[in-house]
Amino acid sequence: MSSSVEYDVVIVGAGLSSLSAAYEITKKKPEAKLIILEATDYIGGPIKTVKMKGANGDDYWDVGASRIGSKQVEIMNLIGELGLETYEHYDEGKKYWQLPNGSIKSYSGKIPPLPYTSLVDVLRYFNKVDGMQGKVNLEDAKATPKADEWDNMTVDELKTKTLWTQVAKDMVDVLTIMFFGIPPTYLSVMQYAYVIATCGSWNAHIAGDRACKLNLRIKGGTRGLVDRLIEKIGKDKFALNAKVSKINQDGGPNSGATVETEAGKQYTARKVIVAVPVMCNASIKFTPALGSNHLLPSAIAGLFFVITYKKSFWREQGSCAATLNMQGTLEAVQEKTEHPILVVFDHTSANGNPALMGAFGALSLREKTSEERRGMVVKYLREVFQSDEPMDFVDYQDYSWSPCKEIPPEDAFKEERASYVLSSIRKPEGAIHWAGSHTATAWYDCLSGAVQAGQRAGKEVI
Ligand SMILES: Cc1cc2nc3c(=O)[nH]c(=O)nc-3n(C[C@H](O)[C@H](O)[C@H](O)COP(=O)(O)OP(=O)(O)OC[C@H]3O[C@@H](n4cnc5c(N)ncnc54)[C@H](O)[C@@H]3O)c2cc1C
Known part of the structure; x- marks a missing residue:
């Protein structure tokens, strides 16, 4: 039998974004009754x-x-x-660079030792991507001038269309896998350009120097950041091993929501902040169904x-x-x-x-x-x-x-265009607000993005 507890705010997930939201609320509304529900027995996600x-x-x-x-x-x-x-x-x-044929080369400076034609090819591609990211509308991705075309093109297709040399093509594959955690055949140009735009430039997205x-x-x-946030929020505000499986807001626009864990415990709340990685949304049943599926391919x-x-x-x-x-x-x-x-x-x-x-x-x-x-x-x-x-x-x-075990089936992403998902990714749906680094407009899928998104969601519910 399920039991129900009432809260002002329930936050789903206990990563840096959730902690940033909770800290924002605690600072501005210390009297708010708040709980953070985390699926695992650990606070901080990949911060260890x-x-x-x-x-x-x-x-x-x-x-x-x-x-x-x-x-x-x-x-x-x-x-x-x-x-x-x-x-x-x-x-x-000195840095090292292992080519697809296995040979290891060393180099100094920023540019890896590529054959001249491949280097020209790669630089042309970088310039092109920089131009594209500059045109992304981060507030409303579907209003990006080429949203239709970019929704329907994969990074693999962009690469094939733009590049002549195999080394340059391999390099694009490697950088995509490295920075997005997914292969270019799986990633739309819209999502690609959007993520890079949140960093401000291609160089800022990939480089490891002061510019980036x-x-x-x-x-x-980095654990120090998590520990200090837990201290500020209060240890008693966390429920661990509390994986959320359902969020129900059938009662109408102003009547809040009921959040239910896999174990059947229910929490009613005036506001809910969902702060789980975008792929993990697939494991939560939202009733009524969300306006957008809030699913995008991402590293798992x-x-x-x-x-x-x-x-x-x-x-x-x-x-x-x-x-x-x-x-x-x-x-x-x-x-x-x-x-x-x-x-x-x-x-x-x-x-x-x-x-x-x-x-x-x-x-x-x-x-x-x-x-x-x-x-x-x-x-x-x-x-x-x-x-x-x-x-x-x-x-x-x-x-x-690994933030969630259930990887959504590939066709889950085909249902909706990336620009539509990105346009609604942080728009509240009834009592539900969205945090998580994937909802950031600066530094998507980075620690700083997690903080920005959490602070924004915290301010929204306040
Ligand atoms: C190995 C690794 C290294 C990285 N290195 C860097 C780096 O050096 N610099 C950088 O800027 N970024 C880095 N990143 C990215 C950065 O760590 C993330 O973008 C950021 O931590 C995301 O924070 P978040 O709060 O949005 O999500 P997460 O930290 O993933 O937190 C989400 C939480 O939600 C929980 N959860 C999921 N589903 C449910 C559910 N149904 N119910 C309840 N809880 C649920 C998860 O268990 C998790 O604790 C790295 C990522 C990884 C994986």
Whole structure:
């Protein structure tokens, strides 16, 4: 039998966006009766900081979402307000680039060592995409001048139409998989241009330097942000292992909504903020049905690792360790596991303890043991750095994150055009308001986007 409790606001999901909404409400309306329902037993989504052994003793490292950008106003302001500090991500010196044929090349500066014709080709493509993103109407995507054409074209088709050289085509595939978590055949040009537009330019979307979204880290780990928000909101405001399966607002426009968990517990609320990743909306039954299906293809999971060292052998080699594996990335979408590591980068702590971080590809690698995956990491690092020093690690941890288990069937996305979904993605539906980084107009699917969207949804319900 179900029991029902009454609230002013129920927030679904306990990621950074939900916390930002709850903090906004707590600051402005401390008397509001608020509850946050989270499907898992963890608050913070992919934000995870772990204690590991380092060169100078124990220290803390992010093994999930970790990098932010000095130009990201919302997250920078929040970090300042909560008294946290940042430090620069190390990006100096040699980088590595593994081509689809497996050969590894090193380069310095921003431009990878491509043959001249491929380089011209790629730069032409980047210019084209920059022009396209500049025309997106972020407030009302369906009012974008070419919305009809872009809704009906995939990134794969755009790539084939624009590019001549195979290397350039492979590069577009890799960057799409890397930054969107989905292959170009699955992504509409409308969604692609929209996401890039939320970053302001193609360069800001992909680059790892000061111009972009990834040049800083939070001292002590990003978890500090989550912990401080929990303190401000109050630990008693969270219900964990409370997966929401139904939201019912049959009673008319002003009578709020009833939120029901899988276990059958009901919460009635004047306002509901849904702050789950856009793919997870598929697992909630909305009654009456939503005006738009609120579904867009997006990354569903990530598997990251951190490996710590006594000394920074890569910096001694004049490198920042940044490695992009085109071969592994192209194979990962086919679930091949021969070249499992997709990216590597420097992850030295704020205290100077050397470490590397990286990401695995194929989802099936989750079924291996952490020790097996560690073996893959060490093997790959030996190949990249042409040295046995990677074997001499101090500690290793990895973290697998997936916000929802039910992946919507492919035809769920064909029902509605991306520009229509994007136009209604943050429009309230009755008592339901929308947060989550996918509803941000700045830095979509980034930590800063999560903060912006949460703050906006918090203000709406206030
Ligand atoms: C591995 C990884 C690394 C990343 N690295 C970076 C980075 O370095 N920099 C950056 O800017 N961005 C990064 N991102 C992206 C960034 O982390 C996300 O955009 C951001 O955390 C999203 O926050 P959110 O609150 O919108 O959603 P989430 O943090 O995903 O939170 C949503 C919550 O909703 C819960 N939920 C889902 N369904 C239900 C339900 N039915 N009922 C109740 N709860 C539910 C989930 O369990 C989850 O806790 C990374 C993402 C991943 C996966």
